[in-house]
Amino acid sequence: MSPARRGQDTRDRVVGAAASLYRRQGCAGTGLAQIAQESGTRVGSIYHFFGGGKDALTEEVVRTSGAAYGALVAGILAEGPEDPVEALGAAFGRAADDLAASGYADACPIATIALEVASTHEPLRRATAEVFGEWLVGLTAFCRGVVDDEAVARDLATAVLTMLEGAFVLSRAARDTTALHAAGRGVVVLASALRDTHAAQD
Amino acid sequence: MSPARRGQDTRDRVVGAAASLYRRQGCAGTGLAQIAQESGTRVGSIYHFFGGGKDALTEEVVRTSGAAYGALVAGILAEGPEDPVEALGAAFGRAADDLAASGYADACPIATIALEVASTHEPLRRATAEVFGEWLVGLTAFCRGVVDDEAVARDLATAVLTMLEGAFVLSRAARDTTALHAAGRGVVVLASALRDTHAAQD
DNA sequence: GTCTATATCCGGATAGAC
DNA sequence: GTCTATCCGGATATAGAC
Secondary structure (H helix, E strand, C coil): CCHHHHHHHHHHHHHHHHHHHHHHHCCCCCCHHHHHHHCCCCHHHHHHHCCCHHHHHHHHHHHHHHHHHHHHHHHHHHHCCCCHHHHHHHHHHHHHHHHHHCCCCCCCCCHHHHHHHCCCCHHHHHHHHHHHHHHHHHHHHHHCCCCCCHHHHHHHHHHHHHHHHHHHHHHHHHCCCHHHHHHHHHHHHHHHHHHHHCCCCC | CCHHHHHHHHHHHHHHHHHHHHHHHCCCCCCHHHHHHHCCCCHHHHHHHCCCHHHHHHHHHHHHHHHHHHHHHHHHHHHCCCCHHHHHHHHHHHHHHHHHHCCCCCCCCCHHHHHHHCCCCHHHHHHHHHHHHHHHHHHHHHHCCCCCCHHHHHHHHHHHHHHHHHHHHHHHHHCCCHHHHHHHHHHHHHHHHHHHHCCCCC
């Protein structure tokens, strides 16, 4: 393992530790010292990799964990039931299981950051908006398996994402998965209703 | 105006300023010095009213702004269209207007706090969970005007609240109201579909 | 009840040895 | 690339004059 490769590892560990801590405590509630400790390095090393300081690290966390979570959800949907409506419902059940298994910590990796920075830090706000936008592109493509109309599919995708995000808020606060399961049932009813009125021609 | 009454005013101003700042910056991102400045008082005075320090103040903010927002939403629904399904949809339009009018700052008053404290501060987590629970009670009662079945009404209420919370996250991040409007359309479709299958006998 | 002053600690950030 | 040491500001919190 070359020194350059070790450096890359350290950088990745810093991003991973920051992502994990941000997800549970938010950005403002997480200090660089804690990130350094959790990743087994020093604050000085963080500044070696992220000349822009905490803001630069946070932006990278948003982008990398946003991409990772988008891929995770896409994989779950792809491996789920063949009927896309059922697959959407099953994904909420899977999200509920994962959330409970993590002690109600691992929900959306960027939602807390998004709310914290929305009115306080324009570059980070843009980064979160772009991640949500990319997720919506993928979800809309999936929803076109339910309704062929592009605009209706995007509406459905947006509704699905809002229900997932909102259910994460309620479920983490309540420390139970009823909100996620109720949202999953709602998604199935909504998607079915849209499929009935805007039949997909496949 | 008696001194006791003035004291009450100061206390109220502190809670109001903290609520406003928390809504935009979150709890961890807001300092007591800023709250004191915004409410025209001193940090020492905050400790005079809140012996428990920032945690005690934060809990009061959660409970009072939670109650206020619950009453606001109830009023909007009561004054909206007579058809409860249309009233739900209209409420999302109203939320979109209010959010944009406030520069995308005034969304849910406790969502940011809820995500910040969910895994870090058990008493505050409970406080946010209780507020969400009270909102759900009121929303479920309203939804019984759509579907008579108690369990279905609660499912619908939960779905509506998740869509509102999630749409607030997406709309604040994007600084546009498309998510709120899409969620509003989704709520109307979902509520209509449930009304059709579980007809309310009124 | 309100204000000043301050204690104590932790935040982000930096310089420079190695 | 990594580590130590440190600066400086802001954080919560407290003591006590008025």
